Amino acid sequence: MDKLLDFGFQNIDLWRSEEMELVRLLIPSESAHDTVAALGEVGLLQFKDMNTEKSAFQRTYANQVKRCDEMARRLRFFTEQVEKAGLTPTVHSASGKHELDDLESRLEELEKELISMNENTERLDRTYNELVELQVVLEHAGKFFDKAKASVRADRDYAGVQEPDAPLLEVPGQDKVSRIGFVAGTIPADKVMGFERLLFRATRGNMFLRQGSVGEVKDPITNETVSKHVFVIFFAGDRSRTKIMKICEAFGANRYPFPDDPARQRQMDSEVTARIRELQTTVDMGLKHRKALLQNLAANLDEWTSLVRREKAIYHTLNKMNVDVTSKVLVAEAWVPTIAKSDVQRALRESAENSSTQLNVIMQPVVAHGQPPTYFRTNKFTAAFQNIVDSYGVAKYREVNPTVLTLMTFPFLFSVMFGDFGHAILMIAFAALLVWKEKQLAKQDLGDMLQLLFGGRYVILLMGIFSFYLGLIYNEFFSMPTVIFGRTKFKCYHGDGSEIVNDFGEPITNTIDPRDCQMVYEGVLKMPPDSAPLVFGVDPIWHGRKTELPYLNSMKMKMSILLGVAHMNFGIINSLYNNLYFRDWLSVWCEFVPQMIFLNFIFGYLCILIVIKWCTGKLTDLYHVMIYMFLSPGGGFDDPSQILIPGQPGLQVFLLLVAFVAVPWMLLPKPLILKKRHEALEAAKGQSSVELTQNYGALADDEESRHRPAAAAAHGDGHGGGHGGGHGDGHGHGGEFNFGEVMVHQMIHTIEFALGAVSNTASYLRLWALSLAHSQLAGVFYDRVLMAGIAANNVGAMIIAFFVFACATLGVLMVMESLSAFLHALRLHWVEYQNKFYKGDGYKFMPFSFATLKQLEDAGQL
Amino acid sequence: MGFWLGTLVFFLIQIVATATINFVGKPGNKGLTHIMAFTTVFQLWFIWAIIYMAQMNPLINPEYKE
Numbered sequence: 056m057d058k059l060l061d062f063g064f065q066n067i068d069l070w071r072s073e074e075m076e077l078v079r080l081l082i083p084s085e086s087a088h089d090t091v092a093a094l095g096e097v098g099l100l101q102f103k104d105m106n107t108e109k110s111a112f113q114r115t116y117a118n119q120v121k122r123c124d125e126m127a128r129r130l131r132f133f134t135e136q137v138e139k140a141g142l143t144p145t146v147h148s149a150s151g152k153h154e155l156d157d158l159e160s161r162l163e164e165l166e167k168e169l170i171s172m173n174e175n176t177e178r179l180d181r182t183y184n185e186l187v188e189l190q191v192v193l194e195h196a197g198k199f200f201d202k203a204k205a206s207v208r209a210d211r212d213y214a215g216v217q218e219p220d221a222p223l224l225e226v227p228g229q230d231k232v233s234r235i236g237f238v239a240g241t242i243p244a245d246k247v248m249g250f251e252r253l254l255f256r257a258t259r260g261n262m263f264l265r266q267g268s269v270g271e272v273k274d275p276i277t278n279e280t281v282s283k284h285v286f287v288i289f290f291a292g293d294r295s296r297t298k299i300m301k302i303c304e305a306f307g308a309n310r311y312p313f314p315d316d317p318a319r320q321r322q323m324d325s326e327v328t329a330r331i332r333e334l335q336t337t338v339d340m341g342l343k344h345r346k347a348l349l350q351n352l353a354a355n356l357d358e359w360t361s362l363v364r365r366e367k368a369i370y371h372t373l374n375k376m377n378v379d380v381t382s383k384v385l386v387a388e389a390w391v392p393t394i395a396k397s398d399v400q401r402a403l404r405e406s407a408e409n410s411s412t413q414l415n416v417i418m419q420p421v422v423a424h425g426q427p428p429t430y431f432r433t434n435k436f437t438a439a440f441q442n443i444v445d446s447y448g449v450a451k452y453r454e455v456n457p458t459v460l461t462l463m464t465f466p467f468l469f470s471v472m473f474g475d476f477g478h479a480i481l482m483i484a485f486a487a488l489l490v491w492k493e494k495q496l497a498k499q500d501l502g503d504m505l506q507l508l509f510g511g512r513y514v515i516l517l518m519g520i521f522s523f524y525l526g527l528i529y530n531e532f533f534s535m536p537t538v539i540f541g542r543t544k545f546k547c548y549h550g551d552g553s554e555i556v557n558d559f560g561e562p563i564t565n566t567i568d569p570r571d572c573q574m575v576y577e578g579v580l581k582m583p584p585d586s587a588p589l590v591f592g593v594d595p596i597w598h599g600r601k602t603e604l605p606y607l608n609s610m611k612m613k614m615s616i617l618l619g620v621a622h623m624n625f626g627i628i629n630s631l632y633n634n635l636y637f638r639d640w641l642s643v644w645c646e647f648v649p650q651m652i653f654l655n656f657i658f659g660y661l662c663i664l665i666v667i668k669w670c671t672g673k674l675t676d677l678y679h680v681m682i683y684m685f686l687s688p689g690g691g692f693d694d695p696s697q698i699l700i701p702g703q704p705g706l707q708v709f710l711l712l713v714a715f716v717a718v719p720w721m722l723l724p725k726p727l728i729l730k731k732r733h734e735a736l737e738a739a740k741g742q743s744s745v746e747l748t749q750n751y752g753a754l755a756d757d758e759e760s761r762h763r764p765a766a767a768a769a770h771g772d773g774h775g776g777g778h779g780g781g782h783g784d785g786h787g788h789g790g791e792f793n794f795g796e797v798m799v800h801q802m803i804h805t806i807e808f809a810l811g812a813v814s815n816t817a818s819y820l821r822l823w824a825l826s827l828a829h830s831q832l833a834g835v836f837y838d839r840v841l842m843a844g845i846a847a848n849n850v851g852a853m854i855i856a857f858f859v860f861a862c863a864t865l866g867v868l869m870v871m872e873s874l875s876a877f878l879h880a881l882r883l884h885w886v887e888y889q890n891k892f893y894k895g896d897g898y899k900f901m902p903f904s905f906a907t908l909k910q911l912e913d914a915g916q917l
Numbered sequence: 918m919g920f921w922l923g924t925l926v927f928f929l930i931q932i933v934a935t936a937t938i939n940f941v942g943k944p945g946n947k948g949l950t951h952i953m954a955f956t957t958v959f960q961l962w963f964i965w966a967i968i969y970m971a972q973m974n975p976l977i978n979p980e981y982k983e
Contacts, residue, residue: 063946
């Protein structure tokens with residue numbers, strides 16, 4: 056029995072953040088690097104920056120950081136090259152055996168080698184491409200010439216005359232060609248038109264351009280493959296030549312020497328071919344060499360990168376430490392979770408043994424000023440929920456963590472809006488797949504969207520499971536009602552109130568379709584007065600009835616109010632836990648109690664009325680009751696049958712009065728008492744300063760005050776008053792007490808709560824609105840699409856209808872609707888729930904840890 | 918009557934859950950698991966109770982469209 060009742064509520068890790076201690080480390084400078092490396096392995100210390108006034112360049116290890124940056128740059132260059140070559144770096148677990156200096160020189164060498172190799176390859180590539188183009192030009196331009204000659208010859212033959220002054224030794228035809236100049240080359244295909252036009256204008260038509268496409272060729276200058284044309288321009292005169300040259304340059308046309316003698320052309324062609332072959336082998340050799348180098352790099356890249364990353368982080372951390380004047384010792388201050396202190400000590404001992412120095416690292420606790428960081432030890436299940444809370448604000452140190460209840464209330468409130476067990480099955484299936492393939496998926500890069508879903512897989516799974524339950528409660532399966540928990544409880548009655556029976560005197564309800572009750576027998580469907588409702592969930596008869604919406608609306612609206620008031624009460628009770636923990640009795644009596652009274656005497660009372668109305672079935676109009684509770688306290692009950700509780704008018708007057716008293720109760724006593732305390736302290740200060748110093752000494756030694764800075768502040772409230780009353784920021788001892796500020800703060804708080812009680816309760820009505828929207832949308836898709844398709848009695852129509860139905864279900868309901876329900880559940884937690892108790896002004900514990908370096912670097916924080 | 922019977926069922930579920938958590942699985946601090954079980958069973962009961970009570974005395978009757 057003892058074991059059964061052992062709940063272990065006393066120490067739930069997630070309930071409050073880990074206790075933190077500030078420690079001072081004195082590290083001998085010769086073993087500083089190794090010590091910090093060992094601490095990085097443990098990963099549970101957050102070093103304080105003790106050189107905030109120094110810029111990054113003035114720090115002790117600025118040089119080393121610079122070296123690491125240089126190495127990181129080289130490694131990025133290598134990674135780029137390796138990725139360009141289509142290789143993937145192999146992932147090693149870092150062995151960490153390399154010495155940084157060795158690695159640095161090696162990286163430098165490798166970089167030089169790779170750069171020179173790249174340059175070589177580039178040069179060879181250019182020559183090669185040039186030769187290839189030349190070959191193309193030779194081939195094509197030769198053809199132009201051949202053609203030109205052929206046509207000239209044909210002309211002559213046709214004319215049938217020999218020029219009388221033709222020299223005997225000259226070959227006819229060749230003569231004319233040689234007297235005019237020509238230029239041959241290549242030009243990108245898309246520039247040909249403009250090129251030709253400009254040439255024509257520049258030479259006033261005194262030129263002749265032959266060009267032809269040669270397809271895709273690599274450009275020697277840009278090394279890109281472009282579609283090109285070969286051209287030959289014939290012209291006369293030197294002036295034209297210079298013009299044409301300039302135009303060629305402007306258009307990026309590559310010119311090539313081209314002999315006009317066919318014999319020399321052939322010779323040149325063979326030369327070029329030979330050189331190309333030769334160059335090919337050289338290029339291939341170079342590429343092979345480069346590939347080998349890159350492969351070697353790819354094999355080591357990951358290890359080196361993580362090593363450099365570690366070293367850089369170590370020097371960054373070292374830069375945060377103070378160098379002692381004697382320069383023998385580094386002084387560091389760090390936050391460490393109390394629970395991890397022994398781990399840290401062990402790591403320090405081990406590293407001291409390994410580094411074989413005479414001096415040990417000294418670790419001593421120091422008194423902390425300022426708020427310690429917030430650290431929650433989460434696991435893969437709770438982490439996603441903690442993230443949801445952290446996105447709103449990181450909890451103050453040792454404050455109640457909303458995550459504990461959010462674990463279950465978040466999926467629950469989601470499911471109130473998403474209750475449909477057909478959709479829930481789809482959601483569970485999806486989340487279960489993610490959870491099942493967890494180990495595989497964790498290693499993969501999933502892309503932003505899927506990564507987000509993967510991170511929240513347990514949230515989605517729970518949302519699905521709760522939606523399944525709520526789907527059963529709402530009795531909706533893809534908006535179809537089911538009879539899992541029994542047939543309808545409504546029976547068929549005559550208009551005069553007697554049950555309709557058949558000829559044998561038996562009630563007809565169980566033997567007919569309920570529809571016929573109204574249509575055939577002209578009766579009404581009523582619940583028998585002595586009957587209990589359906590044991591679980593909403594009666595299936597309501598689906599699709601004329602009165603479905605009025606009935607469900609009234610039910611779900613009241614349900615939302617009940618859920619909301621319960622949820623907000625949990626929130627206020629959490630604030631009680633905070634006040635008790637921080638020993639802030641003032642806030643218990645002057646905030647928690649009046650808040651509970653205000654909320655519950657108005658909206659708690661409304662909830663009770665709702666339940667009583669349900670149980671008694673009275674026709675009381677609750678709007679009317681609530682409105683007249685304020686408009687004419689004690690009145691408004693013209694019809695005595697409206698009264699739900701005996702003595703209700705008097706009760707309402709009482710509730711209203713107490714609730715109104717609760718408002719100044721929240722507002723005034725706390726600032727006034729704080730002021731009194733402050734004045735008492737001032738008086739004491741004047742009396743004896745000696746006594747006060749003793750008091751401070753006692754405070755500083757007080758173990759409790761170190762762990763509970765806010766408790767110290769509450770203490771401080773007694774002595775000096777904290778900023779803004781009860782904001783434990785540890786400076787309470789000597790802080791200025793500004794009554795005006797405290798008063799304004801309290802006023803804002805009070806107004807926020809009093810108005811919030813109304814508006815937040817109304818805000819929970821979104822539960823009703825979204826659940827209504829969900830079931831109506833699902834109903835439309837089911838009735839108007841799927842059922843319409845089936846009614847068409849045509850296979851094609853059915854298939855199309857089913858396809859549309861499936862798409863709409865997935866796209867609209869499973870994606871959009873679930874997203875909106877998620878966001879609304881998020882809002883209800885962030886605003887309506889957390890503003891009752893959650894300060895959320897802490898900062899996260901970011902330990903120096905090698906395990907998280909990569910994420911930090913990816914996020915650009917290193 | 919049915920309401921209290923249903924509530925009893927949820928209470929029994931809670932006892933079974935508590936016993937399961939305490940007697941199955943490796944020992945250690947199970948506080949968070951217990952809290953989760955409590956909130957879950959409470960929520961499941963709460964919503965069931967709301968829907969059940971809301972249907973005890975319906976003020977509107979189902980009507981078919983003509």
